[in-house]
Amino acid sequence: MNIPKYNISFYLRKYRINKQNKAPIYIRISLNKEKMEIPSGQYIDITKWDDKAQRVIRCNDVNNVNNMLTIIKGEINQVISQLYISGEIVTIANIRKMYKGESLKEIHTLIATAEEHNTHFESNVGIKYSYGSYKNYKTTLKYLKEFVPLFSNKRDIELSAVNYKFCESFFSYLTTSKKCHVNGANKQIQRLRKIINYAIRLGYITSNPMSKYQLEFTPVTKSALTMEEVHQIFFLQLSQSLERVKDTFLLQCYTGLSYSDVKTLTREHISASSDKSVWIRMTRQKTKVMFVVPLLPRAQHIISKYLPNSKAGLPLISVLSNQKMNKALKTIQKLAGISKNLTTHLARHTFATTITLSNGVPIETVSKMLGHTKLSTTQVYAKVLENKIKADMQELKAKLERCQ
Secondary structure (H helix, E strand, O other): OOOEEEEEEEOOOOOOOOOOOOOOEEEEEEEOOEEEEEEEEEOOOOHHOOOOOOOOOOOOOOOHHHHHHHHHHHHHHHHHHHHHOOOOOHHHHHHHHHHHHOOOOOOOEHHHHHHHHHHHHHHHOOOOOOOHHHHHHHHHHHHHHHHHHHHOOOOEEEHHHHHHHHHHHHHHHHHOOOOHHHHHHHHHHHHHHHHHHHHOOOOOOOEEEOOOOOOOOOOOOOOOHHHHHHHHOOOOOOOOHHHHHHHHHHHHHHHHOOHHHHHHHHHHEEEEEEOOOOOEEEOOOOOOEEEEEEEHHHHHHHHHHHHHOOOOOOOOOOOHHHHHHHHHHHHHHHHHOOOOOOOOHHHHHHHHHHHHHHHHHHHHHHHHOOOOOOOOHHHHHHOOOOOOOHHHHHHHHHHHHHHH
């Protein structure tokens, strides 16, 4: 491929005479029916300019000015040659950028890319992602918009600037100014890393500036209700509105459904098999993984209360918002005399530990019922059991010592 034909010429803008009665010499570059005109920085008396020769004549400074025009023309020729050799498209726009020392490639910035990522993410809510995950990315973007000006005195920074120093400073900001726990701050940076990976996939940057930053999550012991505490809640006599909250919570305890799953549970998700056992079959809202759970008697009891009045395609139980749900659970917690903080997450943990693993259900089976994509996710609950075993054995040891 040859360099496209172009032309470089000089002309005098005679109508733009300055206070010294001189006019500016301009450079005109013509390429593919496009033109670009830029000032040369040289000024002369209009009577000393030869339009045909495009040179200065009869001037004390004639050699200096003409030499400068020759240098400028050589620089432009060099720019065009560099564009061609580097494989870039030779265009008026690229010539202008390269001559001015600007980058030919579009510079992508963090906040703009994060906004683009979130817009793309939102368009896939309900298809590939959950609304809860989208809300988390909105929070990350909010924190970035607050932090970036503090870090750089700019509203936005280049993606390449999201390096180790940036991550360390962002972590410190999250744990101090935003009062995030260590794991919460790490979650924000984990989402930032996914935004950077999104930029890499789109070709905005070629390498990950965050590669040297390592996330260090603090191990968390997941709490769960004991069977006695589950019984205490089950036999509570409550008002109609609190009874619905109790039923939702206990259904989670007996099935392992997450909040988002129990909220979308319909009668179509419930079916009976040939042996008359009743099952829940649905796809997890969060991971889109298919899972099945055979219903325990108490789960069947709860569902039977709502099936007669249910409508096709509509939620079986009208579940409150997560915030209102957890607030109502605080009331139930006090009425049941339970010290543990009741939340919708606690119910799912209770199914995994107290209802299933503690009663000998294999961890692989529990993982399938929870709709986990990796067994390692379920193994967190097994660690809870190990802690309980340790505590039980210590209690046994103390009893044996008292008997000696």
